Amino acid sequence: MSAEYWSGKLYRAEQVRRGEQQVAAQQQLDMYQLMERAGTAVFRVLEQEFSRQHHVLVCCGGGNNGGDGYVVARLAREAGYQVTLWQQGDAVTLKGDAAKARDAWLAAEGQILPPGQAIPASIEVVVDALLGTGLSGQVRAETQRLIVMINRIALPVIAVDIPSGLCADTGRPLGQAVKAQVTVTFIGSKQGLWTAQAANYVGRVQFAGLEVADAFEQIESPSAFVSQVSDIACCLPPRQRDAHKGDHGRILLAGGDHGMGGAIRMAAEAAARAGAGLTAVLTQPDNVLAIVAARPEIMARGWLDSERSVLALRLLWADVLVLGPGLGQSAWSRALYDVLAQTEKRHVVDADGLNLLAHSPDYKNNRIITPHPGEAATLLACSVTEVEADRFYAARTLQQKYGGVVVLKGAGTLVDDGTQCWVCAAGNPGMATGGMGDVLSGIIGALLGQGLSLAAAARCGVWIHSTAADRCAAEGERGMLASDLFPHIRQLVNPR
Structure with missing residues (x-):
């Protein structure tokens, strides 16, 4: 501009x-x-x-x-x-x-x-x-x-x-x-x-x-607004000098079926880098060692369908839930989703959590859903071409059908809360790589844990995520990894 x-x-x-x-x-x-x-x-x-x-x-x-x-x-x-x-x-x-x-x-x-x-x-x-x-x-x-x-x-x-x-x-x-x-x-x-x-x-x-x-x-x-850096700074004031970890959110992230442990690990680290006070993961038992070895600050625990009490305890502990990164659609995935998706706590649903939501649609005002155009098409029972033909209409229709706040990802990501719509002008084609969506859901979850409203967490999270990617792109768009965003995320959640 x-x-x-x-x-x-x-x-x-x-x-x-x-x-x-x-x-x-x-x-x-x-x-x-x-x-x-x-x-x-x-x-x-x-x-x-x-x-x-x-x-x-x-x-x-x-x-x-x-x-x-x-x-x-x-x-x-x-x-x-x-x-x-x-x-x-x-x-x-x-x-x-x-x-x-x-x-x-x-x-x-x-x-x-x-x-x-x-x-x-x-x-x-x-x-x-x-x-x-x-x-x-x-x-x-x-x-x-x-x-x-x-x-x-x-x-x-x-x-x-x-x-x-x-x-x-x-x-x-x-x-x-x-x-x-x-x-x-x-x-x-x-x-x-x-x-x-x-x-x-x-x-x-x-x-x-x-x-x-x-x-x-x-x-x-x-009809809409472009997210601006001044909006983000207003949502993330300096922390109190006597703050402790319990002040900044207990974030529970659930997902990571067999072969997809990297997704839940990246989402969890993104939450930690975006300022979550405490970060915990429920995943397939095989993933726990790799997650803890790579990032010991994450409290990772394996979960089996027979351990329903573990879910209840973890949900009781958590302030915010992120459900879906690497979740898959197996029997294990569905069992985990069926219990956690009923929570009354504020939560983010992403990735295969969205595909499972499409199978059993419901309307909730305590969640953020973050579909890419393919997932949006599944949620709306239409084609990707129809979604992309009018993204503003698609985002508002998703919000009217599923409630809460919708993040429709893609070039010019939209955030729609049913009343207002925001567009993110940041971002670049280097983001078209595996794991980027998992990082976004972790950031948004962390911002919810720090007290932001659903709409503010969504639009700030999208802006932080895309702007971090733009800073990474200074070294070239091709070859950018989702984990390359982590140091930039930390800088951006500490506005000067």
Whole structure:
């Protein structure tokens, strides 16, 4: 996000369209003034990123997004850039403010050309003003061809408000979408820029309030929020100097069937590194020695189905339960799950705990569930494609069906408590490796043990986990291990 102040609030496209008209009416602004401000904001980014020696291609569509492009083209030409402008469709058919911007470009002696068969070799940067946030159906074939041409030549692209072809509400491409280096979004940041496949298209998102963002926020309530470091610091104040281990949570983690002891071990160490006072594990007896030898601070005990009293005692001892890392779906797994899942204590359900929950769905307000898209599809009895087509809808539907707080993992992880939704903008592809989800569930469990609410523990845990991974990625994304996050987790739960 750019240096211009941004509140972290997100909106649906219709909210921004409606709100900007109301603000313009309140402030007696001509909508063309907002178009000029939008074009100026994009031009400033062009100036910051590229010298006046660059040849710029501005691609304009038929709506107001295209009008913004005409303003960018005019300002760039006046500043000394070489500018080529392509109009997708007939420029004569432009209406309203877009037509006014077109006429100003022509008055500045600019030319309007139809898209060529190929982007000229002299072009060094592209301004994408083809399609705006009003797109709902699939991109038309002729525009898809131009988008493919832009993406194929791999030039740096500045997208006007949103990369053309990307759904502003869901973050999915509608047939084809432009891959931008920078996206300059106006007035209210669109929620679809922050999750799902949007990460492949938006590049660096910069916010331009156009001098009306404060007034807009008074009119429209956000549809979601991006988690910010300031939010995390508020949830993790310095500890009292006379604190003792009982003040910071007794965390019980259950899982680790045969061959999956590493999952419960990583979840437990993540809980300890995230500040849990005491950390205990119930697992297959074969796993105990390896866990204790690697991390003696973890109180690990083997459990067999015949030892139901052990479960009761451990649950009585615990403040928080984490159920699922490496749990499996064997008879041992089901027996452990059937007892522990009935707890009235606050708990986190992850991994195979979610698959077992899908077999016997229930609604509870004392838990956090942390599905990845595949597990979410199982919980909702739909396809992964349907989940990823609208992650905001999927997260809210999961919350309405299962209660509590939902963490829908993936690019732009969502946290939904049924009333509000938060998006995590941190994270990277290096996290696509075994054990990452186990580490996350351990972090969240530890934060619950330290007194955070379900929603705060979920959103802070997701941010800490993803930010730790970003710090690891300084050494490269490929080859990152889930256990590489541990030293960074400790740093992040001690905000300065």
